[in-house]
Structures are given as structure tokens and as C-alpha cells.
Amino acid sequence: MRAIVFRPDAARSFAFAEVPDPVPAARNELLIDVKAISLNFGEVKYADNAEHPGDIPGWDSAGVVVAAAPDGSGPPVGTRVAGAAWSQGWAQRRVLASENVAVIPDSVDFETAAALPVAGVTAVQSIRRLGPVLGKRVLITGASGGVGRLAVQLAARAGAHVIAAVGSPERGAGLGALGAAEIVVGLDGVAPVHGVVEHVGGAMLADAYGLLEDGGTVIAVGSASGQPTMIDLEAARMAGKNNRIESFMARWPVGGELQYVLDLTGRGQLDAQVGYRDGWDNLDAAIEALLDRRVAGKAALTVS
Known part of the structure; x- marks a missing residue:
């Protein structure tokens, strides 16, 4: 699969690479086909949780469940979900613990949903x-x-x-x-x-x-x-x-609170304030906009 990886010699410290598909290792883990990601300041400024060349960074993702958690704790295959972990999010597929995902309301698009987990x-x-x-x-x-x-x-x-x-x-x-x-x-x-x-x-x-x-x-x-x-x-x-x-550090798991903000967004009672949208192929431009304080709110990128 295609992923964004940490590459210290790249202009903005990240580059695309072909990497193996992730495989769930625990019974409470599910696999999602990622449709959108969002960028957070700590990720792009400090490459948080991407310490070695080739590491996949990324906290926030939104997509569709393609393999449900074996223990039945998460949503079924085909469900639109958003979720978070401290790495592995900037990829076409991602493994997440079911306790750290939430279902996306029908009225919320993937990019908006991807902006909400950590923020x-x-x-x-x-x-x-x-x-x-x-x-x-x-x-x-x-x-x-x-x-x-x-x-x-x-x-x-x-x-x-x-x-x-x-x-x-x-x-x-x-x-x-x-x-x-x-x-x-x-x-x-x-x-x-x-x-x-x-x-x-x-x-x-x-x-x-x-x-x-x-x-x-x-x-x-x-x-x-x-x-x-x-x-x-x-x-x-x-x-x-x-x-x-x-x-402050976020307390985990985050699925319940993520569901709360997604539901508010779905009812029109919370605006995720996605101030920058683009495809992930234009990652460097998005990073520059975020670091230059040209983004009002969140930056979300569509995954292809």
C-alpha cells in the first residue's frame, strides 16, 4: 500500500513510499480503508512518533471498516468510522483499536470526520x-x-x-x-x-x-x-x-468522546472548522500552510 513516511532528508521531512499492508494483531483491533487524514501541528512541526526513517506518522484517520474486530467490540465491515492512535495514520490502510474509533454520521464527510479525533x-x-x-x-x-x-x-x-x-x-x-x-x-x-x-x-x-x-x-x-x-x-x-x-495529555481510550463530537457535528451543532482541504499528494503544500499559520482551523487531506 501507499503511505507517507518519515524521511529526514525530504524537504518537509516526509515522503511517499510503498509499505506492507498492516495486519490486526489483537482481537479488539479492526482494519480500515483510509479515505481522509488530518494534519496536526505536532506531527508536521516535530514529526511526533516518527523517530526512524520509514516510520509512518499520523494521528487522525477516517475511512471504512474492511475487517471487523474479532472480539465483536467494534463496528461491522462497511461502517464509516473515524479514529486515532499516535502513529500509522498517514496510509491507505490502518489498524485501530475498536475503543478508539467512532461511527461517522451520514451527514459528515470523511475529511470533516478526519479533522475531529485528536483535536x-x-x-x-x-x-x-x-x-x-x-x-x-x-x-x-x-x-x-x-x-x-x-x-x-x-x-x-x-x-x-x-x-x-x-x-x-x-x-x-x-x-x-x-x-x-x-x-x-x-x-x-x-x-x-x-x-x-x-x-x-x-x-x-x-x-x-x-x-x-x-x-x-x-x-x-x-x-x-x-x-x-x-x-x-x-x-x-x-x-x-x-x-x-x-x-494536559489526552486520556485514552477516546472513542466515546470522539463519538460525542462527531454526533454534534452530524446534528449541525459543532463545526469542525476544516480550513484547508486538498489531496494528500499535495502534502508539502498543506504542511507549509499549517506551519505558516495560513490555516484557520484544521487541514484535512483526501487519500488516494
Whole structure:
């Protein structure tokens, strides 16, 4: 089969290759014929989970089940599904554990579904970790990205007063329609906030922590800036605040939460915000668009 593999000497570190078809090894694993994939920042910036030349990267896939899980735990052959794992997704066929897949509603296309596994689950889990947010001020940084745009919608759906922080006014386009009550460039005048879903890292993470009201929480989801963070926790303590920062990694399995966001999308209650669509043969152009911050939301590629 055809797959995208890690190749350090390639222009964007990836290239196409012919590789053996995957074979399910466990009774709860199913095989899908992949129809679409999506790109995540960590994959294209750092080649996450592709350490050796020839490794197949890729977290998110959507396709059709061609071999059901032998233990009966997953959907039957012919079912349209989306799913995630930390590698092996950028290929014409993929093995996934049944607990990490969800059925795609009839009204959702493969590209939209492929945009939702990691980004959608991350948005759901990070908002839930803030606790009840009804009527509370919630700041989402990096709100123009794939996870950020989903988090804005889900936090607003949960009743929060959502403040969307973006890098430029242009990057904030459309966020009001998704549920952001405020769209800001920089954090001046934002305090106080009950919680923060933080995607940028570096100085932004430190500044966001300083905006918390007493008892507030920052969920540190990502570090798109690539910069370290310095926080004077003693100063925060002396200010009399009992606040916390939680580092975020998605909790697995993810099938239930993925089904939730797919169902919302199928009912027209969540917009996956696929801001870039193309065929996977144009992978390098898609990577450049994502790294250059020219994609509003997610980039999804059709597999051929």
C-alpha cells in the first residue's frame, strides 16, 4: 500500500513510499480503508512518533471498516468510522483499536470526520478539566487553531463567557459566530478569568496564569511558541491566590468522546472548522500552510 513516511532528508521531512499492508494483531483491533487524514501541528512541526526513517506518522484517520474486530467490540465491515492512535495514520490502510474509533454520521464527510479525533477529544477533555463553567469567564489562547476553534464552541455550549485570544485581528475572523463573546489580540484587560485553555506556551502561559481569579485553573494543552515558560509561583502565592496549572495529555481510550463530537457535528451543532482541504499528494503544500499559520482551523487531506 501507499503511505507517507518519515524521511529526514525530504524537504518537509516526509515522503511517499510503498509499505506492507498492516495486519490486526489483537482481537479488539479492526482494519480500515483510509479515505481522509488530518494534519496536526505536532506531527508536521516535530514529526511526533516518527523517530526512524520509514516510520509512518499520523494521528487522525477516517475511512471504512474492511475487517471487523474479532472480539465483536467494534463496528461491522462497511461502517464509516473515524479514529486515532499516535502513529500509522498517514496510509491507505490502518489498524485501530475498536475503543478508539467512532461511527461517522451520514451527514459528515470523511475529511470533516478526519479533522475531529485528536483535536475534538483534546477540546472536550480540556474544557471538562476546568470543571463547571456555566456563566464563568474562560480564556482560550491560540483560539484560531484546530483545537482552539473547537474549544471555543464547546466552552460556549457549556455556558461559559468565552474570550478567544488570537495572534492578529485577521486570525480572529469567524470566532464570534462560533460562540466567542470577546476576541482579543494580547491579554490586556482580560482579567479576571475562571479558567484558561492554553495552546501557546512560553510567555503566554505565564501571562495567562496571572489572569486567574482565586481558585482558577490553567490547562496547558500545547506550546506552539516553542518557548519555555517562567512563572513566579511565590509571587502568586503571596497574592493570596489558590490557583493551579495542569499539564494536559489526552486520556485514552477516546472513542466515546470522539463519538460525542462527531454526533454534534452530524446534528449541525459543532463545526469542525476544516480550513484547508486538498489531496494528500499535495502534502508539502498543506504542511507549509499549517506551519505558516495560513490555516484557520484544521487541514484535512483526501487519500488516494
